Amino acid sequence: MSDEIAVRPSNFIRQIIDKDLQQGVHETIQTRFPPEPNGYLHIGHAKSICLNFGIAQDYNGTCNLRFDDTNPEKEDIDYVNSIMNDVSWLGFNWDGEVRYSSNYFEQLHDYAVELIEKGLAYVDFSDQDTMREMRGTLTQPGINSPYRDTSVAENIELFTKMRAGEFNEGECCLRAKIDMASSFMCMRDPVIYRVRFAHHHQTGDQWCIYPMYDFTHCISDAIENISHSLCTLEFQDNRRLYDWVIDNISIASQPRQYEFSRLNLEYTVLSKRKLIDLVTDHHVSGWDDPRMPTVAGLRRRGYTPASIREFCARIGVTKMDNLVEMSMLEACIRDDLNVNAPRAMAVLDPIKIVIENYPEDQTEILHAPNHPNDESKGTREVPFTRELYIEAEDFRESANKKFKRLVIDKEVRLRNAYFIKANRFEQDAQGNVTTVYCTYDPDTLGKDPADGRKAKGVIHWVSAQHGVPAEIRLYDRLFNVPNPAAEDDYLASLNPDSLVIKQGVVEPSLANLAVGEGVQFERTGYFCRDSEAQNLTFNRTVGLRDTWSEK
The missing domain is CATH 3.40.50.620 (HUPs)
Structure with a gap:
């Protein structure tokens, strides 16, 4: 191979x-x-x-x-x-x-x-x-x-x-x-x-x-x-x-x-009896549920054959029983996808921004690299319009200096696009921000302004007019303890947040992504198009970094 x-x-x-x-x-x-x-x-x-x-x-x-x-x-x-x-x-x-x-x-x-x-x-x-x-x-x-x-x-x-x-x-x-x-x-x-x-x-x-x-x-x-x-x-x-x-x-x-x-692997069980129980008692959706440690589940989650072979090579063959860290398996797929997966933008918790000084009926086709470190992978077309979606967590009315995203009266760069500045916002009856009104600097496409201003941060976005609705499934480790098999009741250690479903929006290029193909949602993680879902659905393979070790 x-x-x-x-x-x-x-x-x-x-x-x-x-x-x-x-x-x-x-x-x-x-x-x-x-x-x-x-x-x-x-x-x-x-x-x-x-x-x-x-x-x-x-x-x-x-x-x-x-x-x-x-x-x-x-x-x-x-x-x-x-x-x-x-x-x-x-x-x-x-x-x-x-x-x-x-x-x-x-x-x-x-x-x-x-x-x-x-x-x-x-x-x-x-x-x-x-x-x-x-x-x-x-x-x-x-x-x-x-x-x-x-x-x-x-x-x-x-x-x-x-x-x-x-x-x-x-x-x-x-x-x-x-x-x-x-x-x-x-x-x-x-x-x-x-x-x-x-x-x-x-x-x-x-x-x-x-x-x-x-x-x-x-x-x-x-x-x-x-x-x-x-x-x-x-x-x-x-x-x-x-x-x-x-x-x-x-x-x-x-x-x-x-x-x-x-092989004993953290945060999961490999006993066939326990796996059968997980399936028959409907703790998971089936043998190929992306949270399962089955080959079918890993495949549907976005793991590649090369990443699994590399994992098996790294853990080696010995006569000593040990518990292998889940982070080692996750590192193998990160290393693979970091090199091979194309990049795209997706918004998981969308709020709308309106760029008030941008023409209402204009659609500008920008070109973004498919891979930041490999020019041979080419570029993709990304439509830019007056109304866009950004992540809800990327906006605050006010924030300290550590917050490097969109704040009222502060500027950020939209990835591969322009500087924008937030001016005002609207909320719904529950106090949730629904729309942020901004202005943009037309002289900042692909460059910083001549006066030396620096953007506070960079955030991703998707055109509200051209973005494609998608279900985004945030899969995580199935259990919340490293060795659930050692627990008196291993089912009590099931992670209630092992699956969180978002109704997001993705850039239009992702509508043509092949089933099972991996992609990096910029700033978010690695995902693949689900092989079983009827509608456009993406499964999170792994985050950009190991947040469990940080926990």
Whole structure:
């Protein structure tokens, strides 16, 4: 990718790969990204995507996109499509066709039969509560199931009946026979198959037994000849089960699992359960709500693929859990948009100014730079008229010297236009300023007056006649505490001001801005045109500076 920094610091995973290649353990590098299609991808998944696909690119290897689709009750084809879209949008291409764990259901079943034939798996009719009690605790070993010593022949028969749908859901399951006294809970005869009468988005009603993740994942890796299976630290203990399954079935490939720390980001939650709750309980408008940490939400908010890839590169890959500052993510998109986003003017809380000495029927076409630091981006036409809109906060009847905007009997410059001086104003019944009457100096277009006067400040504006009404959504951080997941009630920490809607007016050039394209509203922040709204709507991506740190 041309917009990526060419050289990145190494990390422990790259060091492992370098060593494996040097020692001839692997000739080629094969990675995979294996999401569950039970929700939308979030920024934590983006870290994994950048790691897996990035390593494949850097080592001239390949990376598979494989859906871990073993839990049909919680999965949906909409999630499948959204995940493929997100991976592509982030700038990555998977090797060959999209893969599914369900592609391997027959092979997985045969490997389960192999374990039964070796006396390493058995059908258990214990209910869940009994199994939980028999599993023991971190300090006490488990107790063998009364079904643990069922004969191989009988287990084969029972597993055949499971597949044929002769048992009810929850009536029985297939367990690996490992060690009920193991210090690792995951090794205490884990369930590897359960009965589920659920329609599957890929296999339909072909199956009524579904393999568990820990059984499926390692075998799928081996079938695909994955060289380095990269996952987050919560699967560290499960590596013992990963290796046990591979070591006890007749499969040639021997993939290895390596764990890295998952992403924890300030002022949001990345637990899929909590994200689902936010959506289903309507705390947000959906998975792609611009306040959500999902890739779809970040995209709709105006984040670019390059900014997310840069963020993932900056935070690095370690084995140490930490809470990453939201300001780091915001800095990445600011750096991107500061260079690439065009400039325009928009007024969020408009009040009218009338320039009394400007001709009533005149429209003057001014030319403003699309980018102040890049002449190659050209200029845009901005109509100037007698009546304009400015921000309500940019006018005061009187103010101290620190206020650098419009004050009665003081001059300011209208950005890319003239000096104006406020003379008088009108208010409504509630005391709100509605109109400010001004005069302008016609000799100050693009220059200071000959007498050496200096404007008190510079304010932005939009023509009242030519400006275009727009809904402007001021999105902010979804939570008002840095680590909401640590709160007793994380929902109590929702930021009530995470969305403020303004009915503003924008310069006419913005009516033609492409959906999803970013722009800097001068003096206000970075915005993008909303991809979902029917009318002209802009979402705030990020402010011009980090005001949360100031708070």
